[in-house]
Structure formats: C-alpha cells, structure tokens
Amino acid sequence: MKKAMKKLMAALLAVAMVCAMAIPAFAEGAGTAGTGTTYTITINNPVGTYEAYQIFSGDLHDGTLSNVTWGTGVSEAGKTALGDAKTKAASLNEANVKTFAEEVSSYLDATSGTYDAGKITGLSAGYYLVKNSSVGEHETYTSFILKVVKDVNVFPKGDKPTLEKKVKDINDTTDDTTSNWQDSADHDIGDEVPFQLTAKIASNFADYKTYKFVFHDVQSAGLDFLEDTVKVKVGGTELTADQYEVITTGLTDGCTFHVVIEDLKQIRSAAADAKVVVEYKSKLNKNAVIGSKGNPNEAYLEYSNNPYDTHGTTTTPNDKVTVFTFKVIANKIDGATTKALEGAAFALYKKDKAGDWNLVALNNATESAAGEYTIVDKDKTTFEWVGLDDGTYKIKEVITPAGYNTIDEQIFTVTAEHDVTSEDPKLTSLSGIATIGEIQFTPDTSKGSLSTNIENNRGTTLPGTGGIGTTIFYVVGGGLMVAAAVLLITKKRMENR
Known part of the structure; x- marks a missing residue:
C-alpha cells in the first residue's frame, strides 16, 4: 500500500505548463497541423525516466489550441472533479499553474508517447504534464514548470543536496588550536575528536511542501x-534543542546516531543552497584500531526528494573520514650481549605546547604517594604504549635492573602523515626521531608501530675479597712495613753514635 501511495504521489512531480489565457500548443510552426502530425519533448540532462500525460486536447491552428477538451491523460473522475476543460484552461496563468499541476496529478490516467534517452516522442497536439516515472539511487524527482510550444527542449528543475564529513587534527606539542576540517587526523586515546557534517539544501527548496533532513552517522x-557536544546550524544560525532531535537508541540501520530536522521549511534561516552544519565530538577509546586501517567514521544524509510527496526520501552516498593512532614498543636488552633483560620499568611523558611534560603512562610499575616505584612483573622485557599521536615524547627508566646503570632520559618526536583530502584516507608514513639520547626506531606503517631497543650496561666492578685487589693490598702493606722497619733501625744507629 505504501509503495502504491508513493507511486501515486510521484505523479505530482510535474513538468507543468506556464500558460496565459490562450493555451500555447505543440506546433512545428505557424499554420495548421496536419492529421497525424506528432511532436517531441526533449529533456536535457534527464534524471531517471519520464512519462507524459495529455491534460488538454483540441484543434491546433496558427499556434493556438481551440475547442479545448480534457486530454487522454485525465481520468473520468478527474474530468468530473475538475469541471469544464475550456473554463479551466482559460483560468490558468503563471501564478496558479503549479497548483493546477498538483491538482490534476491526482487524476492521471493513460500516458502518451514513448520515452527513450531523454525524448518523449509521438505526441499529438495538446497540453501535457510530464513527470518522472522513476529516479536512480541518490537522485531527486524533478519539479519544473515549462511552457510547451511545438517541439520543445526542457531542462529539469531538479537538484539534490550534498554531504561532506570532516574531522580536525592537532599536534599537542606544537599547536594551540586544531587544524582545518579535513578527511583524516591522528589522536591519542582519550582525546575528544571534533567532527563536522555539512549538507547543502537543494536549489529548488521552494518547490517543496515539507523538507526533511536526517544525518545518519x-x-x-x-x-x-x-x-551533549552536538550543535546544529542552518544558514549560519544555531538551532535550539527543540528544532532538531538526536536519536541514539532503537536504530535499525547500523548507525550510531541520527540528527533529525523534521521539516526545514519550518526553520526561518533555511533557504535554497543554504548550508546545514552538524558539529560534535567523539572520544577515542581503548578499542581503537592501531595503524593504517585506522578508525573510520562514515555518514550519509537522508533527505526529501519529491517536491509534492511529504514522505518520499532518498540518501546521499556515504562520506568517510578516518582517525589514526599509533604505538611505541621498547625491548629491554643487555648492552653487551643484546639478550633480553628483566627487571625494568618505565614512564612515558608527552610534551605540551607550554613545554611541560605530562605523564602518558607508567609501564610495569606502580607509584606510591611518596613517589616510590614498585615493579609489577619482574620478568617483563617488552614494553608498549598504545594509542599515541604525533608530538614529542620522553622515556624515563623508573626502575633499573639490578647491577645495571640507569639509562639517560630519551626524548624523541613522532611524526605521521596521512591523506587529508581523500574519499578513503590512508596512513602514508610514520617515524620516530631521537632529539636527546641514542634511541632509534623501526617504523611499521601497517601496524602503526615504532619499535626500539633500550640497552642497559652493567656498572663498574669494584675489587672484592680474595681477588687481585686483596693481593695488591697485601703487597703494598708489606712494603710499607719493611720501609718503616728500615727507617727505625737507621734512626737508632744514628742515636747510638
């Protein structure tokens, strides 16, 4: 029943007629059309397919249609409801022809002519209403007024909205503000990521009785x-909460949320070609995908596509942006043997715009209120910090393996590049460069990782009991005793003299 109603309402998508008191006719030129003469309507840049209904028929002479009667495209019920054809035709003008097109569209009967490749051929003299019989995916029904005289060329007065989705990026170490709106960004886990949806209202907005917008994200x-971060603007004016609805529950289309403007015709700032902008934020969480696959965010717009059907809608294609995030992997090794080394713990810090170091996370340690560290897993040798973006970082060894020297603080910069203007953004490069210290990274763009070895070297070995050191002490001590004895004997001999 719903589909049948939709087809019926599609008939209201009129390619109607602008007329005066005398009805202009289909005529190849001045004079009287001969019996059997047919005419053609050529539709430029057609959208979908079209069909024609003869509304008025009559006698064609010198470009004028006289003895007007109802055409074959009007049903018997319509003829009764609409009244005398000659009287109705004479009453039409540019101000009311659109209303008439809506009215007569409720009483359409047989089509006329044959449609193929933008042309309706085989039309006899008369006055026709032309409409879409179908439209393609993501297309709108046409709604244009046309004046028909002889063979005619017409241009559909149809338009469709567009949708763009964008995201903002920021380097916490170097930037005070976020980037411009773009197609990709990289963020730390825990960041609130800004997103924007921008739609353009169709140019034939005025032709619609109601105009619905639903943003699907x-x-x-x-x-x-x-x-609670959602903001909506129409034509630059921010809407109040009662002018739109954010829906997050009960959705069956796989979307996370909808932003619904039930009827833009009720919004004062709405107009043809005006922009409707939705801005919001989402937090990057611990489920974020690390590396080149990224964390995509897609959206599409559902909108009214039938000027005379208050229920007909279609959608734009999806538009996608992607948020990337990365990880650092550190392997603890013995500097002499390069074997895995146990008993360490680290802290990772990130530098902010003010130059301050902020703790990202401890790894393999807990910290007491007094600032003392306790190791978590004494056997751990590999350390990961997951969910990082570009910026400057510092690794500090907070617990050092017994018998080894603590490493100097290692400072390095993470740099990432990704497509900022692309329908399918990709991570194109990732690097980590030391600015202080000798740390070196091996990047893996696919995995979004920067891997490095952190070496610890043993401390200096002091002499111990029973070793060569003891012997040295014995030799030196014995020599001193001999020397002291010699001096004592020499001194006594000198005194006896």
Missing part, C-alpha cells in the same frame, strides 16, 4: 559518541 568501535 556510523561510529567505529574505537569512537564513543558524545551526545
């Missing part, structure tokens, strides 16, 4: 939508 598992 699909978040990946690594992003938590923050509903």
Whole structure:
C-alpha cells in the first residue's frame, strides 16, 4: 500500500505548463497541423525516466489550441472533479499553474508517447504534464514548470543536496588550536575528536511542501559518541534543542546516531543552497584500531526528494573520514650481549605546547604517594604504549635492573602523515626521531608501530675479597712495613753514635 501511495504521489512531480489565457500548443510552426502530425519533448540532462500525460486536447491552428477538451491523460473522475476543460484552461496563468499541476496529478490516467534517452516522442497536439516515472539511487524527482510550444527542449528543475564529513587534527606539542576540517587526523586515546557534517539544501527548496533532513552517522568501535557536544546550524544560525532531535537508541540501520530536522521549511534561516552544519565530538577509546586501517567514521544524509510527496526520501552516498593512532614498543636488552633483560620499568611523558611534560603512562610499575616505584612483573622485557599521536615524547627508566646503570632520559618526536583530502584516507608514513639520547626506531606503517631497543650496561666492578685487589693490598702493606722497619733501625744507629 505504501509503495502504491508513493507511486501515486510521484505523479505530482510535474513538468507543468506556464500558460496565459490562450493555451500555447505543440506546433512545428505557424499554420495548421496536419492529421497525424506528432511532436517531441526533449529533456536535457534527464534524471531517471519520464512519462507524459495529455491534460488538454483540441484543434491546433496558427499556434493556438481551440475547442479545448480534457486530454487522454485525465481520468473520468478527474474530468468530473475538475469541471469544464475550456473554463479551466482559460483560468490558468503563471501564478496558479503549479497548483493546477498538483491538482490534476491526482487524476492521471493513460500516458502518451514513448520515452527513450531523454525524448518523449509521438505526441499529438495538446497540453501535457510530464513527470518522472522513476529516479536512480541518490537522485531527486524533478519539479519544473515549462511552457510547451511545438517541439520543445526542457531542462529539469531538479537538484539534490550534498554531504561532506570532516574531522580536525592537532599536534599537542606544537599547536594551540586544531587544524582545518579535513578527511583524516591522528589522536591519542582519550582525546575528544571534533567532527563536522555539512549538507547543502537543494536549489529548488521552494518547490517543496515539507523538507526533511536526517544525518545518519556510523561510529567505529574505537569512537564513543558524545551526545551533549552536538550543535546544529542552518544558514549560519544555531538551532535550539527543540528544532532538531538526536536519536541514539532503537536504530535499525547500523548507525550510531541520527540528527533529525523534521521539516526545514519550518526553520526561518533555511533557504535554497543554504548550508546545514552538524558539529560534535567523539572520544577515542581503548578499542581503537592501531595503524593504517585506522578508525573510520562514515555518514550519509537522508533527505526529501519529491517536491509534492511529504514522505518520499532518498540518501546521499556515504562520506568517510578516518582517525589514526599509533604505538611505541621498547625491548629491554643487555648492552653487551643484546639478550633480553628483566627487571625494568618505565614512564612515558608527552610534551605540551607550554613545554611541560605530562605523564602518558607508567609501564610495569606502580607509584606510591611518596613517589616510590614498585615493579609489577619482574620478568617483563617488552614494553608498549598504545594509542599515541604525533608530538614529542620522553622515556624515563623508573626502575633499573639490578647491577645495571640507569639509562639517560630519551626524548624523541613522532611524526605521521596521512591523506587529508581523500574519499578513503590512508596512513602514508610514520617515524620516530631521537632529539636527546641514542634511541632509534623501526617504523611499521601497517601496524602503526615504532619499535626500539633500550640497552642497559652493567656498572663498574669494584675489587672484592680474595681477588687481585686483596693481593695488591697485601703487597703494598708489606712494603710499607719493611720501609718503616728500615727507617727505625737507621734512626737508632744514628742515636747510638
């Protein structure tokens, strides 16, 4: 029943007629059309397929249609409801022809002519209403007024909205503010990531009785939508909460949320070609995918596509942005043997714009209120910090393996590059460069990782009991005793003299 109603309402998508008191006719030129003469409507840049309904018929002479009667495209019920054809035709003008097109569209009967490749051929003299019989995916029904005289060329007065989804990036170490809106970004886990949806209202907005916009947004598992951050603007004017609705529950289309504007015709700032902008934030969480696959976020717009059907809608294609995040892997080894070394713990810090170091995370240690560290796993040799973005970092060894020297603090910069203008953004490069220290990283763009070895070297060995050191002490001590004895004997001899 719903589909049948939709087809019926599609008939209201009129390619209607602008007329005066005398009805202009299909005529190849001045004079009287001969019996059997047919005419053609050529539709430029057609959208979908079209069909024609003869609304008025009559006698064609010198470009004028006289003795007007209802055409074959009007049903018997329509003829009764609409009244005398000659009277109705004479009453039409540019101000009311659109209303008439809506009215007569409720009483359409047989089509006329044959449609193929943008042309409706085989039309006899008369006055026709032309409409879409179908439209393709993501397309709108046309709604244009046309004046038909002889063979005619017409241009559909249809338009469709567009949708763009964007995201912002920031380097916490170097930047005070976020980047411009773009197609990709990299963020730390825990960051609140800014997103933007921008749609353009169709140019034939005025032709619609109602105009619905629904923003459909699909978040990946690594992003938590923050509903209270949503802001909506139409034509630059921010809407109040009662002018739109954010829906997060009961959705069956796989979306995370919808932002619904039920009827833009009720929004004062809405107009043809005006922008409707939705901005919000999502938090990058611990489920975030690390590396080149990233964390995609897609959206599409559902919108009214039938000027005379208050229920007909279609959608734009999906638009996608991607948020990337990375990890650092440190392997603890003995500097002399390069074997894995146990008993260490580290802290990772990130530098902010003010130059301060902020703790990212301890690894393999807990810290007491007094600032003392306790190791968690004494056998651990590999350390990971997951969910990092670009910026400057510092690794500090907070617990050192017994018998080894503590490493100097290692400071390095993470740099990432990714497509910022792409329908399918990719991570293109990743690097970690030491600025203080000797740390060296091996990047893996696919895995989004920067791997390094952190070496510890043993401390200096002091002499111990029973070793060569004891012998040295014995030799030196014995020599001193002999020398003292010699001096004592010499002194006594001198005194006896």
